[in-house]
Amino acid sequence: MQNESLNEHYNLLINFVKLFENLPNFGNKILTNPLDTLQICDDGIKQVQSKIISENLENNPQLSIKNNVHTRIFGLPACPELHRTIFPKNCDLGKFLKICGTVVRTTAVKMLEYQRQLLCTKCKHEFTVVATYEKKFIFDIPRFCPSPEGCNGMNFKKIQSKLQHSDCKDYQELKIQEQINDLNIGTIPSSMWVTLEDELVDSCKPGDHVGITGIVLKRSNNVAIGKRPDIELVLRANYVQIFNEQKSTTNVTDATINEINTFWEKNDPFTARHIILKSICPSIFGMTMVKLAVALILAGGSKFSESHTRTEPHLLMVGDPGTGKSQLLRWIGHVIPRCVLTTGIGSTAAGLTVTAVMEDGHWQLEAGALVLADGGVCCIDEFNSMREHDRASIHEAMEQQTISVAKASMVCKLSTKCSILAAANFKGDFDANQPLENCVAIASPLLSRFDLVLVLRDTVNEEWDLVVSDHILNTPKLVKDTTNYWPIDTLKAYFMIIKNLNPVLNQDANDILRIYYQHQRQKPSRSAARTTVRLLDSLIRLSQAHARFMYREEVTVLDALMAVYLTEINTDSNLLRAECSNPKQQYLEIVRNILGKLELYDILKREEELLSNN
Template structure:
């Protein structure tokens, strides 16, 4: 029955296995359980009730199916060879409480075939497992095969007497061969998985469970991976000895393993949700700034205002794109930005971090008080006389975000240990003779309190008691001050006491996105890889060069990392607005975020008059145009400014949105007809052909800033005129 099913639905896979030239390799035939149950309900029921027997029958059926097909291939003159190591793997059990578990199985689930999801926290070294042994009767020379018992932790029990059916030997003198045969051994590894914290209730300790991997499943995952395992739940125990506690544990004998690091929340991303987002951006495609503000107002709605902070968190969660990087050299620039929130007590930092950890499916939330270097990176633990690696918070957050509250409470040594994880996004391990590298491709959202009162005359590292190398790794550092403002305090008090959500501008609660919608949206936009346009390149390069030319620049913040941060933030903003490429608005908002982060001292060069405590603007379009004019005027990019103003003007006029948009269009008309100011060089507006060619050469040079700006002295000799 099993071989007929494999021939009917997996013939192509069998042909590929027969045509393979590696006879010693282990091959897998992946069988979808739903397809199996629909086409052969008897086999499907047997998987659930007698999984041990059926999996053995499926492997034997694969051998029989090979013998049937190999004759046809040899008759046709095709080279083919019979493979002994073929395993049938069953996956895709229906999502129901009886078969699919987010919480780990208990005692009543023993001997059931289940699908379990979890996070790998520890892996053991790869071992060689002797799964059967040959014994020979010293009297009649009859050979007996004894198999390892999984329930007794793979101990092989010798037969008590001769089992020769031809005669009454009954000898008890059985001898095993001293030679270890390769066909009696297989690769073996154990991993420890932990329940996903997002699936647990508040205050619940996550459970852990050992999973055994065999043959081609070995080394298929690493610490920090989110996995879905299909296998048989087994009880197992150590050999019994008098006077010792009889310890029994539950373990899973894996049959199939799937890595889910980049899947996000596939259950939430339905075609209906995708269509809903498409309709949303069709409505706001000409004025995306309004659609963006609706998304931002759904971020942590219990906190009033903090428009800039919520925008920064949303951009960091969206992240940059690594698809357009050249990996031919083997060195990649990280695409995940980092954010540090510095604020007085009671400014809502912890609430923002907790909400951000809920939006991204793969997240770890910890505090500086309860974190050490080993807890953040990786630790080596000894169990049963063997060293095993156990991943920390950054390893478990690979592919997501790691939120660290009370960042200043960590010890200096512990903070230094995450330097490599933040920039190179790897953790190099050299512990207990284990030398390896683990990935930490995650964004870090950290929150800290200042050291006493903020002194604007002192550098940021002195006010925070954090080292400069660590601060330079953060793309954004936002300072939230608890200042006394009568109007602001009145708004906050009304918002908290009346519990109204429409105090921010003209936003109604019906427009607010739910947490599930935000989770689905950020899962979808992670698949967008926006490249930089020519206008975005000019804006970012001009701002970077302007920062480098300042005589009073902060050398720890204006390194090449500043340019990388601008690229990451602009790509994150493009993702947030569902853009296929980084447009002018994305590059301008990246410059604004970095400029606000540098506004702590005199590092700000654009002098943007923006308050981090500000609520959402009543007129988002006019607010953006004012910022656009301020930024591009000071960067001397007047052609891009006029292009963007004309584009916005035509888009607003093309909409039939009532008197409000008409009022806005008057502002655009005034901007369009605005005469050049007295301090603007008229040669910039009316360029001749020679000047235009000179600008092109300057832009070409700006693309080589990575090699030019490595030497601080060379920047002073450049004549950059953009």
């Protein structure tokens, strides 16, 4: 080891499973007495360095010992005794555990003085005092001199007048919260403070989903007369692992992948897609196109080549009460592992983005709903109930997928790479002759950031009401039909698998989207808010999402046409509410209608021939 970087901190990663297989007794000591055992490991690393240097000193005299090397234990088995999603209690004090949660707050990185070199003024004995972790690193100065000669001196002074680098370390605290998806319904998530030291500081930010291995300890303030002691459980971190990608509780095994491959090979694409769409919120009858729009938002688009355009699409559902908007949002929370559900009536700009909190005389950033949903989906119900100022605060989060913070002298950017699914009611009665922004009372700049805006109306139809009531009464029987419905665990696994696909547009799909965008721009009655360049970006995202949903890595004519079709029928309530009984025939009508209007007759002819052969 060379002389440079001697003051830097390094870690030695040890897999606990492999350690336990080779040294079971030592593994048990780490679990039962982690503080002393980990210190023994750190001392052992220094001894090994000394041995290596002594053996190689002649060949390389520049070698020297690095004192700041720490043992980091990872890979604890996923058993209830060691791996917790529900935060530990008092009975877990002193245990070595792995705790999973979401970072909701981080403090600034500080320099912590953890030891002092003192000198007895009477006998000149030098000794070191280490700060007490349980008392928030307060020094307990001994009353009498600890000299072995039995000196009873009571006066001490610091050996060095200036603060030494070797007596300090980097220190940071973060607050983690239990994952909502791991809790029972109606349970309020708990939070816990975690302390990071040395090279672990700045390893995560608000919104990150983390797994932290560490020691459960207690911590309290100074005990004062007449004041109740404030004691809390904290986790002294030993290793930090970040899971920013979506993690499902459903294990995606090779058998599941083979089952999905067989499903698509056995069924034609239209039948297979229809079975999956019927499995999305099966308690809602019909609404095939609305369910398809929701599926595309959950699937998401793929990365553009050499482009920084966002890949996560957004959906706004506007409609009458009782059209199933809230039910769809709540169903999404059961399928997507990283989903945050909130309502507009109780959401503010700070609650959605990030807020600055004063605690112990220091400002700290606390993550809001969009930051916590980074990498997943944020569902906002009653979107129209939010104040205009609060809605305007998510402009940057929706398009640039970041939140710029400039609060209390803290200037930073946080990531919000999530899809937004919002539901809102009409402002008064819906008038198809009025611009959409007037009917929903949402400003044009915000409305243009939604890839799809679907209008759902509750029209009176006796035949429709009879079919819907019959479906609701028979839903428990229908869901048990595994031939025509997918169970929710299979849907969870499917949406996890298709996230790895990266579809690319072929030439025909490229031509359809380009001609349709030009056609929309040239319309005399076009909506200026909806026909910007964002429309083209939305069409690309939706067509790629449809290709993902169809389990393909190429965007074909089918994907491009379905993206255009969803954009066109956004205000046609009858088509949005309808149950698709013949998906192939419906697609043939879409092909003739859209390609005929765009005058793409060559693609129309090839697509008709392809459908007739199949």
